[in-house]
């Protein structure tokens with residue numbers, strides 16, 4: 464079984480970004496399991512002084528999950544034109560440990576606004592590329608006006624976005 468670790472940059476219960484990841488879980492081929500990482504909010508604030516052989520267990524778990532994953536999908540909102548702090552904090556824990564090196568990765572940003580979180584998306588790409596992530600071709604999707612693209616059950620209603628997700632998933636899976 465191939466594994467994708469999916470990370471939402473939003474901790475909200477009814478997050479649009481997490482809704483997208485749940486949708487991707489449903490459309491994944493039967494030999495690909497998508498796990499939605501659920502401990503982003505439990506990671507301590509990154510501090511190099513506590514990043515040693517006694518690093519917090521939740522950090523070790525995060526690193527193991529990333530290491531074991533064949534690919535990663537990050538789906539994030541934009542906060543004040545940037546990446547949400549909670550997601551940047553999670554990424555900071557991986558800078559030195561290196562789990563992103565050559566990791567096939569896809570990135571999505573979604574926003575109720577017409578810009579689709581494009582500035583956070585651009586910033587996220589700079590960060591993960593410097594960490595060595597292999598961002599796959601057609602693997603970066605921006606979803607503007609997200610509230611009009613899914614119904615209340617989390618079913619996608621916009622064909623163009625559905626196609627972009629399909630192409631993104633195929634590209635990610637073929638990079639394993």
Ligand SMILES: Cc1cc2nc3c(=O)[nH]c(=O)nc-3n(C[C@H](O)[C@H](O)[C@H](O)COP(=O)(O)O)c2cc1C
Nearest residue numbers: 473475478479480540541542543544574575576580
């Ligand atoms: C503190 C804060 C800052 C925000 N800044 C932006 C922004 O810069 N750009 C944007 O497109 N949306 C911004 N938004 C709106 C978010 O895109 C919106 O709340 C979105 O639903 C968050 O994603 P989620 O549904 O996955 O939680 C902001 C929201 C909050 C709470």
